[in-house]
Amino acid sequence: MKKFIINTAIFFMLSILSGFPLQVYTQTVAPPLAIEILSSTILNGIAGDYVTVKAQITNTGGNPLNDVTTYLSLMDLDNKMPVDLEDWSVEKGLYIETIESQQILPLEWKIHFIKAGAYALVIIAVTPSSTVPQVSNITQFKVAPKRNLNPGQVLPVALGTPIVLIFILLILSYKKSVVD
Secondary structure, eight states: OHHHHHHHHHHHHHHHHHTOOOOOOOOOOOOSEEEEEOSOSEEEEETTOEEEEEEEEEEOSSSOEEEEEEEEEEEETTTTEEEOTTTTBSOOEEEEEEEOTTOEEEEEEEEEOOSOEEEEEEEEEEOTTOSSOEEOOOEEEEEEOOOOOOHHHHHHHHHHHHHHHHHHHHHHHHHHHHHO
16 A cells, blocks of 8 residues: 555656646546437428427436426537527426436427428437436437428419409499499
8 A cells, every 4th residue: 555655645746847738537427317219200390380299307316306407408510510409399498306226207389390401300308416417319200391381372462463353443433434
């Protein structure tokens, strides 16, 4: 033991004298949580649709966990950028006061497809006792653009209105010419 202490002291002194900084490695431990998305791993929809993302969180540790916050993270795969969830989901985060050891709790978010494109969604859980978040598996979804123009309903109005107005003007001009 004495030899170990002397070798350690020599190592530290040589590190300081040689100008090499000492690196202290701290081990980060993720919380004992498992998050699983129960919805399909691939979702499809049209802009304007709503879809419910269902998941579950499990405390895999031996002790209860307090103050667990779960939230969604959404990535736009086309633009390679994170997406602000302000319009996509009313509930961004779900707070869990206590989750007992081996307890499984359901999680649910209602997502509103806002913009067409390809997206990836994960659920993240954070506890105050850990410096590393726990992350679920990835769910990808594609949102197709919504076609707002329906020719079957727009075309009769677009063509019919000018025709009716021209017909009314012709009748008025005919009546005016007959009266004169």
